Amino acid sequence: IALNRPQFFNSLSCGMCFKVHGSGKGLGSDPIVGDSTVFVKDLCPECLAGSVDLAENGDGRWEVEIQAVQCPVGSTKLEYKFQGSNPWYLKLQVRNARIPVTGLSVWQPKSHRWAAMHHSSDGFWLMGPGLFEKPVHPSAHTPLKMKLTGANGVVIEDQITQMGERKG
Known part of the structure; x- marks a missing residue:
């Protein structure tokens, strides 16, 4: 709708x-x-x-x-749809969530902290330049550790094992 x-x-x-x-x-x-x-x-x-x-x-x-x-997603796993992501820029959409995701962070291994992603008006989550330590092929950055916050306040951690339209 x-x-x-x-x-x-x-x-x-x-x-x-x-x-x-x-x-x-x-x-x-x-x-x-x-x-x-x-x-x-x-x-x-x-x-x-x-x-x-x-x-x-x-x-x-x-x-x-x-x-x-709650969305009737059954026992499916969360999915991440990528759009235009590259070694310097991450743009993804969370799919198969039972409730809306209102916060998304990615683990920064170099600084040992979670970095919040920005939500865009087209339903994607963004993180710009500086995400990765050096520009290399995106697959070298996986797995990406993600922290998702639901509209009900529940926080879960997940990881993305491959870049692309893949399941996490």
């Missing part, structure tokens, strides 16, 4: 799931009836608080109720 701006939180809501309930009340020829679990993928800039765009063919405006729920 595309989520309204007030609840999109500058893309921190990307990747979270909602239960959408429709009673068929509204206008148009294709009513929303019943419950569905949906995945937040985009921003609906014209939607008001509590509204969603289901991105389905059809017309109408339907009254719906939304409730945040």
